[in-house]
Amino acid sequence: MEMGLTGQRALVTGSSKGIGKAIALGLAAEGVDVIVNGRHADEVEAVIAAIRQAAPATNPQAAVADLSRAEDREAVIAAHPDIDILVNNMGIFEPMSYWDITPAIWQKFFETNVLAGDALARAYLPGMLNRDQGRVIFIASEEAIMPSGEMAQYSMTKTMNLSLAKSLSKLTRGGQVTVNTVMPGSTLTEGVADMLQTMYADSGLPQSQWESDFMAHHRPLSQIQRLIRPEEIARLVVFVASPQAGAFSGAALRMDGGLVPTIF
Numbered sequence: 188m189e190m191g192l193t194g195q196r197a198l199v200t201g202s203s204k205g206i207g208k209a210i211a212l213g214l215a216a217e218g219v220d221v222i223v224n225g226r227h228a229d230e231v232e233a234v235i236a237a238i239r240q241a242a243p244a245t246n247p248q249a250a251v252a253d254l255s256r257a258e259d260r261e262a263v264i265a266a267h268p269d270i271d272i273l274v275n276n277m278g279i280f281e282p283m284s285y286w287d288i289t290p291a292i293w294q295k296f297f298e299t300n301v302l303a304g305d306a307l308a309r310a311y312l313p314g315m316l317n318r319d320q321g322r323v324i325f326i327a328s329e330e331a332i333m334p335s336g337e338m339a340q341y342s343m344t345k346t347m348n349l350s351l352a353k354s355l356s357k358l359t360r361g362g363q364v365t366v367n368t369v370m371p372g373s374t375l376t377e378g379v380a381d382m383l384q385t386m387y388a389d390s391g392l393p394q395s396q397w398e399s400d401f402m403a404h405h406r407p408l409s410q411i412q413r414l415i416r417p418e419e420i421a422r423l424v425v426f427v428a429s430p431q432a433g434a435f436s437g438a439a440l441r442m443d444g445g446l447v448p449t450i451f
């Protein structure tokens with residue numbers, strides 16, 4: 188399928204690793220000029236080098252910034268005032284007991300996982316609406332609609348992503364701009380690979396069985412019984428970002444391997 192994305196400009200937040208990196212590479216493979224973001228310059232530059240190698244016709248750029256900070260966000264917006272595609276991917280998560288969630292932790296998760304994406308959408312949507320072209324895509328999680336209770340401070344922010352995207356989609360009525368959310372299930376990012384290492388290094392189980400054991404015991408509802416690969420999420424996001432996906436508006440799209448056991 189011809190995606191029709193060549194020459195567009197995208198900001199993918201938190202794209203120095205994990206799902207965001209796969210989205211950045213996926214968009215670049217379709218000819219998109221991607222702005223790569225993360226807090227560490229060396230990791231951002233490594234992704235830019237990978238894009239230059241895989242998609243030499245594109246013009247990737249760096250946005251080294253802590254997007255939970257208003258001043259960093261303003262600097263990124265000033266350096267890149269016009270984009271066609273905003274992927275609000277950056278997010279933090281940390282399992283913890285509900286009783287350990289202090290007001291400061293609630294605040295940190297709200298600022299990082301909700302307010303950062305809101306501020307970027309607020310900055311970039313007007314230009315998209317004026318040009319009658321653009322995409323805003325939030326990356327939420329199955330935790331948005333099925334909180335596990337393992338990290339209430341995270342789950343709440345992911346539910347907010349869905350609500351915010353739906354509200355923003357109301358601003359696009361009658362035009363070509365869309366706002367949607369993609370909800371990944373458990374995905375094999377570097378962070379999840381590290382978590383498996385921590386969980387199983389001393390277990391005596393061969394490494395080849397860590398993933399299947401994790402799925403069987405910690406994600407029993409998953410129908411595919413494997414971790415999703417970041418590239419699989421990226422392919423869905425690239426499609427939603429493309430003109431081919433113009434009929435999705437305010438949608439919450441699940442790619443969770445069947446983890447959420449309901450029809451909707």
Ligand SMILES: NC(=O)c1ccc[n+]([C@@H]2O[C@H](COP(=O)([O-])OP(=O)(O)OC[C@H]3O[C@@H](n4cnc5c(N)ncnc54)[C@H](OP(=O)(O)O)[C@@H]3O)[C@@H](O)[C@H]2O)c1
Nearest residue numbers: 201202203204205206225226253254255276278328373374
């Ligand atoms: N992995 C999963 O199983 C899974 C499942 C469902 C949903 N999700 C969602 O998918 C998104 C990506 O998750 P992931 O697992 O790919 O995460 P990840 O591997 O931890 O990567 C997060 C990215 O965000 C960057 N980042 C973190 N804090 C930042 C900040 N304040 N400012 C700028 N960049 C920041 C990180 O780079 P630096 O640390 O260098 O800044 C990194 O590039 C998140 O919204 C997450 O909630 C993930």
